[in-house]
Amino acid sequence: MKKFQAIIHFKMDDQFMTLVPAHRTYINFLMNKGIIDSYAVSMETQTCWITMNTDTKEAADQYLVKTPLYKYWTYSIEELFVYDSQHYRLPALQFN
Template sequence: MEDSNLKKFIVTINFFMDDQFMTLVPPHRTYINYLINKGIIDSYAVSMESYRSWIMMTAESKDEVREYLRKSPLFKYWTFEIDELFVYDGQTYRLPALQMN
């Protein structure tokens, strides 16, 4: 996904749970894994302490991110914010450290 029109977005999700929520987690995880394998999701984190999730995504626009989110089986449990990132950096984007033998 090296298209120059693609941007990085961070999605902050607040969610609630009911009796049906946990039955939807396996198909949701299948969908998340699919997006990770396609290079659309860079990282995915969930806090059960705060009932919040963070997803780092690559897309052309916020509308495209919204469309990916809508396809999750857990979508109806979410309120979310999408922020376009100006800088995104981390260890996985760095060259490996030199090992002197």
């Protein structure tokens, strides 16, 4: 399994916010399946970053096209060489 980063730019209109709950349901589904590791959105720049676990870039794309917000997106998908975060590290020892 490889890691991919989707870098998404979006434009909002009146209908956009009505689709957000269904989109979040889909994102949560993919997170629960372990396909999405992280999901971040900046309203300031109207950019979204999604880190995904799939075998190919095409497989990552097939998950993205199924979201209700897809028609608002322009995006690229890049394979990651290094991905590190606190979630992948052992917890710090707490001495009594």
